[in-house]
Every structure is written in structure tokens, then in C-alpha cells.
Amino acid sequence: MNRSLSTLYEKILAADRVALARAITLVESNRADHFEQAQQLLEKLMPRRAPSIRVGITGVPGAGKSTLIEALGLFLIEKGHKVAVLAIDPSSSRSGGSILGDKTRMEQLARHERAFIRPSPSSGALGGVARKTRESIVLCEAAGYDVVLVETMGVGQGEIAVRDMVDVFLLIQIAGAGDELQGIKRGIMEMADAIIINKADGANRERARAAQGQLRMALHYLDSGLPEWKPPVLLASALEGRGMDEIWETVRRFLALVEKNGGLEQRRRRQDVAWMYAMVDDEIRRMIREHKAVSRALKESEHKVGEGSLSPAHAALLISDRIRKLLERE
Ligand SMILES: Nc1nc2c(ncn2[C@@H]2O[C@H](COP(=O)(O)OP(=O)(O)O)[C@@H](O)[C@H]2O)c(=O)[nH]1
Numbered sequence: 175m176n177r178s179l180s181t182l183y184e185k186i187l188a189a190d191r192v193a194l195a196r197a198i199t200l201v202e203s204n205r206a207d208h209f210e211q212a213q214q215l216l217e218k219l220m221p222r223r224a225p226s227i228r229v230g231i232t233g234v235p236g237a238g239k240s241t242l243i244e245a246l247g248l249f250l251i252e253k254g255h256k257v258a259v260l261a262i263d264p265s266s267s268r269s270g271g272s273i274l275g276d277k278t279r280m281e282q283l284a285r286h287e288r289a290f291i292r293p294s295p296s297s298g299a300l301g302g303v304a305r306k307t308r309e310s311i312v313l314c315e316a317a318g319y320d321v322v323l324v325e326t327m328g329v330g331q332g333e334i335a336v337r338d339m340v341d342v343f344l345l346i347q348i349a350g351a352g353d354e355l356q357g358i359k360r361g362i363m364e365m366a367d368a369i370i371i372n373k374a375d376g377a378n379r380e381r382a383r384a385a386q387g388q389l390r391m392a393l394h395y396l397d398s399g400l401p402e403w404k405p406p407v408l409l410a411s412a413l414e415g416r417g418m419d420e421i422w423e424t425v426r427r428f429l430a431l432v433e434k435n436g437g438l439e440q441r442r443r444r445q446d447v448a449w450m451y452a453m454v455d456d457e458i459r460r461m462i463r464e465h466k467a468v469s470r471a472l473k474e475s476e477h478k479v480g481e482g483s484l485s486p487a488h489a490a491l492l493i494s495d496r497i498r499k500l501l502e503r504e
């Protein structure tokens with residue numbers, strides 16, 4: 175590690191927020207030399223992480239995720255935690271309006287000295303975003319943040335990526351649109367460890383309660399990842415700061431169960447190994463597809479399959495034979 179990297183390392187361990195922000199910028203950079211430095215830094219920081227709880231928060235835009243993170247964050251700080259927030263918003267670039275919106279939504283939290291908020295750029299491939307967020311989590315933990323909240327928008331694949339980098343995954347719903355059960359169709363409900371019906375306030379309170387009943391019934395028939403766990407359906411008002419204690423209690427209860435079923439650290443190591451394979455698979459696919467002879471064969475087969483003169487299975491076999499021969503030459 176060069177001098178400036180060592181300084182960064184020391185400062186992060188000393189909980190310097192400016193250094194943490196700089197390290198995240200390094201992780202987010204697409205430059206090859208930055209990648210190298212970031213990996214060096216991460217490997218040195220990994221064993222120095224504080225024990226932490228990683229919480230993923232998903233839901234459609236407008237469900238109140240950012241508002242809820244502010245309320246939950248303040249609640250947790252009150253309890254003595256240090257809270258980091260990583261927000262992935264595919265609809266915005268760094269200078270885009272919605273990050274500004276998030277900043278004002280998390281105004282109190284953003285000002286708090288025991289909180290750190292970082293909007294993640296989400297441009298580029300999903301794999302890239304997921305890597306950057308995962309690595310940013312590690313950096314936050316090394317800087318002493320013992321709760322990391324990851325906000326992600328309901329975009330299917332992005333949710334799966336986030337689910338696999340956190341310890342507990344919360345789905346924020348809102349009642350009233352008559353689409354309470356939509357999440358089931360989209361397969362998101364199955365991923366949630368708990369569902370929170372937000373905006374259960376004012377005139378909306380009754381509707382929220384009705385939605386709660388409906389969801390509880392629907393969830394009854396769904397399997398969750400842990401056999402002893404039925405995802406609870408909670409009511410909250412992020413705006414009024416109500417329901418945070420119940421949410422946190424649920425998170426603790428879930429984690430206690432994870433601990434009982436093999437342990438949190440073990441689960442994280444499994445997530446890391448799966449992640450390594452996912453990255454390798456991506457790279458293999460890219461390398462092979464870009465290989466001259468293979469890409470030519472792919473193009474030819476695409477044409478023939480497209481016009482019906484070659485069957486898809488036969489084409490796939492010819493192409494994999496070609497790839498096998500290439501590999502055997504090594
Ligand atoms: N009535 C009510 N409005 C809320 C609540 N939570 C968020 N909102 C409002 O819903 C809008 C979207 O909130 P935001 O946190 O940006 O949602 P996100 O897109 O999911 O992050 C904002 O105008 C919030 O003020 C709540 O608990 N009750």
C-alpha cells in the first residue's frame with residue numbers, strides 16, 4: 175500500500191467520514207488503478223470491521239423508503255447505534271433531482287454526526303452497481319457503523335442483488351391502490367423477511383389495516399427462506415416516526431433465528447462465495463462471447479436458427495464444441 179492509501183486506511187479506522195467518502199469514491203471508480211487500490215484497501219479493512227447489521231429496504235418509488243430510513247435511522251442513533259445509509263436509485267445520476275430529494279428527506283439524519291449517507295451511482299451494469307455497494311458496506315463497517323441500511327428501488331434484478339448482500343430484507347408497501355398483492359405476482363414478497371405497510375396514518379390508517387389483514391392471509395401460503403419464520407406484516411408511519419420500535423424488534427428476532435440456524439457470519443461467507451461465482455460467471459460469459467472465433471460462430475448460428483435451417487439444440491451443441499476445443503488448446 176502506498177502512503178496515501180495507508181493514510182486513508184488509518185483514517186477510516188478512526189471513523190473519519192471524509193476518508194470514508196473518499197474510499198467509497200475509490201471503490202466506485204471505473205479506473206483500473208483505482209480498482210487495484212480499492213481491493214488492497216478492502217482486504218486490509220475486512221478483518222477490522224465492526225460487528226454490524228445489514229438491512230435492505232425495497233419498495234416502489236414513493237412508498238416512503240427514504241422517509242422510513244430517516245425515521246429508523248434516528249431511532250437507532252437514539253439507541254446508541256451508528257448508522258450508514260447507502261441508497262441505490264437507478265432513476266438518478268449523481269447530479270439528478272432524486273438524490274437531492276433523498277437528501278432533504280433524510281435531512282435530520284444527514285446532519286447527525288453518528289450517521290453517514292451515501293447515494294450510490296447506479297449507472298452501468300447491475301453487476302458493477304452490486305459490487306460497489308457490497309464494497310461500500312465493508313468500508314462503512316470498518317469505519318464503525320454498526321447498522322448499514324441499503325435502500326433499493328423495486329426493479330426486480332436489483333432487489334435480488336441487494337437481498338444477497340444484506341442480513342435482513344424489508345419490503346415497504348403502501349395500501350390503497352388496490353394492488354396490495356402485486357408483490358406476490360412479482361415474486362418480491364417471497365424475498366422479504368418482513369413487510370411494512372407504510373403511511374398508516376391519517377385517513378389512510380384503516381386502509382392500511384385492511385391491507386395488513388389481506389397480506390397476512392396471502393403470506394400464510396408462501397414459504398420463507400427459514401422454515402421457522404413467517405414474514406410479519408407491520409404497520410408504520412415513517413412521516414410520524416411510528417412503528418420503528420416494532421420494525422427493529424422484528425429485525426432482531428429474525429437475526430436471532432438466523433444465528434440459531436448456522437449464524438450470521440456463516441451466512442455472509444456463503445453470500446460472498448456465491449457472489450464470487452456470480453462475478454466469475456459474468457466474466458467467463460463476456461470473455462467467451464467476445465472471443466473472435468466464438469462470436470463468429472454465434473453470429474452464424476443465430477442466422478441459421480433464425481431462418482429455421484438449424485435447430486437451437488444443434489446450434490448450441492456446435493458452439494459448445496467449439497468452445498471446448500478452444501479450452502483444450504490451453
Ligand atoms: N402520509 C405519509 N406520507 C409519507 C410517509 N412516508 C413517506 N411519505 C411521503 O411519501 C413521499 C415519498 O417518500 P420517499 O421517502 O421519497 O419515498 P421513496 O421513493 O420510497 O424513497 C414523500 O412525499 C413523503 O413525504 C408516511 O408514513 N405517511
Ligand SMILES: [Mg+2]
Pocket residue numbers: 239240241276325
Ligand atoms: Mg428514496
